[in-house]
Amino acid sequence: xxxxxxxxxxxxxxxxxxxxxxxxxxxxxxxxxxxxxxxxxxxxxxxxxxxxxxxxxxxxxxxxxxxxxxxxxxxxxxxxxxxxxxxxxxxxxxxxxxxxxxxxxxxxxxxxxxxxxxxxxxxxxxxxxxxxxxxxxxxxxxxxxxx
Amino acid sequence: xxxxxxxxxxxxxxxxxxxxxxxxxxxxxxxxxxxxxxxxxxxxxxxxxxxxxxxxxxxxxxxxxxxxxxxxxxxxxxxxxxxxxxxxxxxxxxxxxxxxxxxxxxxxxxxxxxxxxxxxxxxxxxxxxxxxxxxxxxxxx
Numbered sequence: 001x002x003x004x005x006x007x008x009x010x011x012x013x014x015x016x017x018x019x020x021x022x023x024x025x026x027x028x029x030x031x032x033x034x035x036x037x038x039x040x041x042x043x044x045x046x047x048x049x050x051x052x053x054x055x056x057x058x059x060x061x062x063x064x065x066x067x068x069x070x071x072x073x074x075x076x077x078x079x080x081x082x083x084x085x086x087x088x089x090x091x092x093x094x095x096x097x098x099x100x101x102x103x104x105x106x107x108x109x110x111x112x113x114x115x116x117x118x119x120x121x122x123x124x125x126x127x128x129x130x131x132x133x134x135x136x137x138x139x140x141x142x143x144x145x146x147x
Numbered sequence: 148x149x150x151x152x153x154x155x156x157x158x159x160x161x162x163x164x165x166x167x168x169x170x171x172x173x174x175x176x177x178x179x180x181x182x183x184x185x186x187x188x189x190x191x192x193x194x195x196x197x198x199x200x201x202x203x204x205x206x207x208x209x210x211x212x213x214x215x216x217x218x219x220x221x222x223x224x225x226x227x228x229x230x231x232x233x234x235x236x237x238x239x240x241x242x243x244x245x246x247x248x249x250x251x252x253x254x255x256x257x258x259x260x261x262x263x264x265x266x267x268x269x270x271x272x273x274x275x276x277x278x279x280x281x282x283x284x285x286x287x288x
Binding site for chain 1: 184238241243
């Protein structure tokens with residue numbers, strides 16, 4: 001089981017309470033598709049992903065970004081058993097969606113950047129470490145059911 | 148950097164592997180799928196069970212492409228340009244996967260070549276496969 005300090009718990013709760021899930025979600029996913037273009041392979045049905053502007057303005061990307069953030073919310077609300085919380089989602093991503101789990105880390109990195117740009121100087125190294133630890137647990141849990 | 152000796156050694160090894168390309172290629176792929184299950188996500192559309200037709204023909208394709216690269220080692224970028232485009236714009240395999248297949252290819256060669264896969268051969272092969280992968284992922288972004 002993952003050990004969380006008081007600081008880590010309150011930091012994660014604080015970050016996510018201040019996030020607009022629609023904005024941060026769409027931003028993070030769009031960013032991922034732009035910065036790591038190979039991730040577009042999973043979004044063939046999303047229409048125009050031809051360039052950065054198209055991706056940033058694509059409504060399907062935006063909607064899906066929100067879905068992802070709400071998925072993350074489950075972990076925020078269940079920090080003491082993220083592994084079990086994501087068991088089903090992990091199976092979905094591996095058996096149905098066939099997503100290479102290495103891509104989860106890329107999306108996590110993009111979300112970190114989005115949070116950083118939103119929080120500015122309040123995104124101290126300690127806050128960053130807490131968020132990255134949280135996201136690493138999420139990423140690992142999502143990748144557990146691949147076999 | 149590859150010395151002339153290493154380049155010749157590589158050509159020799161891949162010339163030997165060309166006639167058994169199906170065996171070597173399918174074995175490397177199977178090792179990769181077994182050891183790193185996430186790599187299977189890219190093959191949901193094929194039957195990659197051991198000894199399957201898809202596995203053998205896909206393995207053969209890969210080994211023949213690598214052998215071709217070894218024969219044109221001073222011109223990798225030009226020789227591999229079509230494959231490079233294919234990987235960047237169509238396949239879009241996450242770049243960390245190249246290392247996984249390379250490793251399994253080394254293991255396969257070691258199994259088949261035994262002592263002949265000495266440290267010098269191993270080093271040359273590892274350097275070559277890294278350079279090969281770098282060209283394949285060059286156009287990713």
